[in-house]
Ligand SMILES: *[C@@H]1O[C@H](CO)[C@@H](O)[C@H](O)[C@H]1NC(C)=O
Ligand SMILES: *[C@@H]1O[C@H](CO)[C@@H](O)[C@H](O)[C@H]1NC(C)=O
Ligand SMILES: *[C@@H]1O[C@H](CO)[C@@H](O)[C@H](O)[C@H]1NC(C)=O
Ligand SMILES: *[C@@H]1O[C@H](CO)[C@@H](O)[C@H](O)[C@H]1NC(C)=O
Ligand SMILES: *[C@@H]1O[C@H](CO)[C@@H](O)[C@H](O)[C@H]1NC(C)=O
Ligand SMILES: *[C@@H]1O[C@H](CO)[C@@H](O)[C@H](O)[C@H]1NC(C)=O
Ligand SMILES: *[C@@H]1O[C@H](CO)[C@@H](O)[C@H](O)[C@H]1NC(C)=O
Ligand SMILES: *[C@@H]1O[C@H](CO)[C@@H](O)[C@H](O)[C@H]1NC(C)=O
């Protein structure tokens with residue numbers, strides 16, 4: 001965590017002294033949190049001046065802080081809060097609002113603003129050393145059960161490929177499962193989904209036997225992701241596109257598998273980044289000059305992609321992740337670089353992660369990042385020193 005201590009006493013301009021105790025004002029600042037009129041967190045009053053709000057607050061010991069906002073009609077709205085916000089919840093340069101602090105010896109607790117891409121990249125870059133968890137060559141990476149992460153090894157003969165699982169907090173290796181000819185894996189609601197060189201997807205329970213179901217696809221599945229809210233599985237295939245299957249509740253088997261129109265036929269599809277809240281996903285191909293495309297579900301039950309959601313990105317892409325701040329992280333295998341885009345296609349930042357043959361990416365709490373390399377750089381856990389707010 002960055003060592004930044006903003007004590008209120010230092011940042012107050014000026015101090016107001018009312019007969020019995022000092023108050024502080026932060027000029028042109030407000031609180032970012034939406035103020036819903038939940039009487040557990042505070043309340044709103046309308047007044048003719050900020051001083052009236054100050055008198056009001058001084059007589060209510062529960063009020064920790066309030067904002068006073070000037071309106072065009074030259075009246076004011078004051079929002080009284082019962083708690084002190086975190087430092088990154090304070091918004092500066094707000095010209096019609098002042099912040100009044102009623103407890104001057106309290107401090108704003110630090111939380112890092114992880115949506116600040118510049119800061120985020122700085123902190124991740126600082127943490128790039130001594131990150132190795134395994135020196136196997138790896139392909140796909142996905143979330144497993146009980147705080148584990150799953151990674152599929154990449155052997156010269158795919159028959160030897162294995163599924164390894166690791167504790168995501170400690171990096172400790174937990175288990176290894178040899179499943180013949182495995183090339184991709186996913187986990188959703190107590191079921192494992194394995195794509196194999198036999199050009200199918202097998203569904204397995206936790207103990208890996210028996211095989212609960214098998215769907216022949218006819219092509220090798222390179223990546224498996226889930227549209228969690230709608231119980232659907234997305235699979236990216238070598239040479240022929242995007243498969244979408246429904247997951248049967250309880251059994252976890254796959255049904256109604258369809259293909260979604262592929263705009264880059266004959267290219268390998270490794271990268272699928274799901275927008276879990278929107279029935280939409282980004283795809284990228286492991287090929288030069290394909291860009292990143294957004295597919296959206298339509299009310300007539302089709303999936304379409306058009307120029308509006310496109311992100312200009314010409315490098316080959318082997319993974320895509322959409323984070324809490326709606327940023328798209330694109331993994332470039334040949335340059336061992338991760339580029340971070342705004343949804344409007346603006347490049348927000350990039351970082352070289354070192355190592356070779358970068359392949360997949362996972363982003364966990366506090367921006368702990370797991371990456372696989374299809375080289376002896378293997379599996380790495382990059383743990384920046386950040387204290388982000390929990391996932392909303
Ligand atoms: C807060 O609101 C609830 C329901 O609106 C009400 O029952 C309760 O008395 C209120 N509490 C205070 C302290 O005003
Ligand atoms: C400001 O005062 C006017 C006149 O009393 C009132 O109509 C208006 O709603 C007030 N505005 C706010 C934001 O309270
Ligand atoms: C607050 O904003 C006003 C209006 O732009 C400006 O005149 C004033 O200097 C600002 N005050 C501080 C303390 O930044
Ligand atoms: C703030 O300071 C006052 C007087 O110095 C003290 O009584 C009070 O306990 C302090 N409050 C906190 C939260 O430290
Ligand atoms: C983002 O972080 C950088 C580097 O720490 C800092 O200079 C910049 O002011 C921050 N931007 C915002 C909007 O907070
Ligand atoms: C990385 O690990 C090596 C050997 O354990 C140690 O000497 C070195 O100081 C570590 N570097 C960092 C940046 O932690
Ligand atoms: C995960 O947790 C559940 C419930 O605690 C337990 O039954 C199961 O065996 C655990 N799985 C693994 C792989 O540890
Ligand atoms: C479904 O809707 C989309 C977008 O509205 C349209 O482009 C497409 O042609 C429709 N497809 C069918 C089969 O109706």
Ligand SMILES: *[C@@H]1O[C@H](CO)[C@@H](O)[C@H](O)[C@H]1NC(C)=O
Pocket residue numbers: 342344346
């Ligand atoms: C994209 O969004 C960023 C951040 O909100 C903004 O700075 C930029 O101007 C936008 N670019 C386009 C092309 O809309």
Ligand SMILES: *[C@@H]1O[C@H](CO)[C@@H](O)[C@H](O)[C@H]1NC(C)=O
Pocket residue numbers: 337350351352
């Ligand atoms: C990443 O490495 C490339 C090639 O060495 C270099 O041109 C680029 O500036 C680096 N980018 C960053 C953000 O360090």
Ligand SMILES: *[C@@H]1O[C@H](CO)[C@@H](O)[C@H](O)[C@H]1NC(C)=O
Pocket residue numbers: 001365366386387388
């Ligand atoms: C995030 O980091 C903070 C500070 O190190 C820590 O207290 C918190 O538990 C972390 N959150 C998670 C979910 O790991």
